[in-house]
Amino acid sequence: MRNLFSVTIICLSFLILGIFWSLSNNLQQVAARLGENLVVTLFLNKDLPEKDALEIRDKAGRSPVIESLRMVTADEAKERFQASFPELRDVLANLKANPFPASIEAVLRPDRAGPDAVAAFLQSMTATAGVEDVQYNRDWIERVRSLGRLTRAIGLFLGGILVLASFFIISNVIKLNVLSRKNEIEILRLVGGTNTFIRIPFLIEGTILGILGGLVSLVFLAVLIQAFPLYLGSSLGALQELLSFRALSISQGLALVAGGAVIGWLGSLTSVSKFLKA
Amino acid sequence: MLVSDNLIELFHIGHQYQRPHWALSDVSLRVKKGDFVFLTGPSGSGKTTLLKIIFREIIPSEGQIVIEGVNILRIPDHGIYKLRRMMGIVFQDFRLLFHRPVFENVALPLQVLGVPPKEIRRRVFNALRMVNLQHKLGDPPAHLSYGEQQRVAIARAVVNAPKILLADEPTGNLDTELAFEIISLFREINKQGTTVLIGTHDKELIRHFGSKILFLQAGKLLGKDALPSPES
Ligand SMILES: Nc1ncnc2c1ncn2[C@@H]1O[C@H](COP(=O)(O)OP(=O)(O)OP(=O)(O)O)[C@@H](O)[C@H]1O
Ligand SMILES: [Mg+2]
Secondary structure (H helix, E strand, C coil), X not given: CHXXXXXXXXXHHHXXXXXXXXXXXXXXXXXXXXXXXXXXXXXXXCXXXXXXXXXXXXXXXXXXXEEEEEEECHHHHHHHHHHHCHHHHHHHHHCCCCCCCCEEEEXXXXXXXXXXHHXXXXXXXHHCCCEEEEEECHXXXXXXXXXXXXXXXXXXXXXXXXXXXXXXXXXXXXXXXXXXXXXXXXXXXXXXXXXXXXXXXXXXXXXXXXXXXXXXXXXXXXXXXXXXXXXXCCCCCCHXXXXXXXXXXXXXXXXXXXXXXXHHHHHHHHHHHXXXXX | CCCCCEEEEEEEEEECXXXXXXXXXXEEEEEECCCEEEEECCCCCCHHHHHHHHXXXXXXXXXXXXXXXXXXXXXXXXXXXXXXXXXXXXXXXXXXXXXXXXXXXXXXXXXCCCCCHHHHHHHHHHHHHHXXXXXXXXXXXXXXXXXHHHHHHHHHHHCCCCCEEEEECCCCXXXXXXXXXXXXXXXXXXXXXXXXXXECCCHHHHHHHCCEEEEEECCEEECCCCCCCCCC
């Protein structure tokens, strides 16, 4: 009964640790994917003559940070929008004019796109006549990254507190077990048992409890990862990608179980030692 | 270095469980290798306390105690097993695992040494035969009479052929005949080289077997090395 209790506690704390870990895994992955293509979008003034648009493109192309450039006409932009949001097709059809501006998509060279160079490029493009607006997705990447960092920090904080709590709980559970076998420990010492000899069964017990807790939390985590998207359906839309859980890697899972083992071992070590005096 | 045949030496041992009362005061004594000693005195005179100090269950309030040239008060907690492995101890309150079979109880001192199971079986059977309990080896002490429990405790104390045998009232629950048998057994073990120290207030036994006698009275050792006979 007591043992079940401590396994549950370890399991819960590791589950929470694991949830945050998995979320932050996902955010990091999203940020990494976004980071692969640094794109600057130059939205052009409405009805800008094509000649001027090409001139802007050529000007952009002279910047050393540019890898490639692509013109997106207003019609193309409309089609793209229709493709990604088919529900809104009717709304769009009712509009007389095409509300989408033409744009130039500039892909930056990751090796040269240092902050200063990019800033200079953005500034010069913003100042260019015919450019309505400049959008740069690195802001997004930064936001996703810092969200990932925040998630991990919260996870570490909460998880840390819970792991500490489970350490004390294990240590107390083992202490109760030790207490109920106090007589036996005393006798073993009186007949010449070494402290190590006496400790080993308790250490094994604590370690097994910890490992069990870690394993069970991994199982729950896996179930959660499977069930979460089903539960939310697609209602999250674009956010789903950010919030979906990514399974822990094998080494992260092993770390969780190993963490359980260490907590169990330390917990029982501290509780038995009190009874190995005199 | 001084070569001595003193096995156990106590220097000015005093012990206080609670503040004003001294359970032992200024006890000095020597036990030589191969001795067979009775420690006697009225109830409450400090026999059990003295024995507990010798196997270091109690740290005395005062004095020093040297066993085989080692000051046992300086042994750290994690090193006491070396002292205990030289000793077989019969506790006044037995200290048996009440719900484990007799066999397991008697096997404990061998198990902590890592003796192979076959050898353990042989020696445990032997020890149980010596105390006439070979037929009870599967029973837990909880199902045995006091006298039988006492004999289990004795078997456990001798199973390891210890250097020193400490026995606190080892015949307290035995009839005279069995008591004589047990002390004869201790004599046997003594002849094979074990130093024996028996705490008892059984005058009959002392009269019959007594060679060296230490007499405690209200925590004081009477007559120092000159040992008075119990009648005096
Ligand atoms: N744990 C304890 N706490 C307080 N006082 C104690 C404790 N154990 C023993 N005493 C006291 O110490 C004194 C000596 O006790 P001890 O048990 O050594 O006597 P004993 O000679 O073995 O007696 P008995 O023949 O009845 O076994 C007694 O006055 C007793 O009340
Ligand atoms: Mg006593």
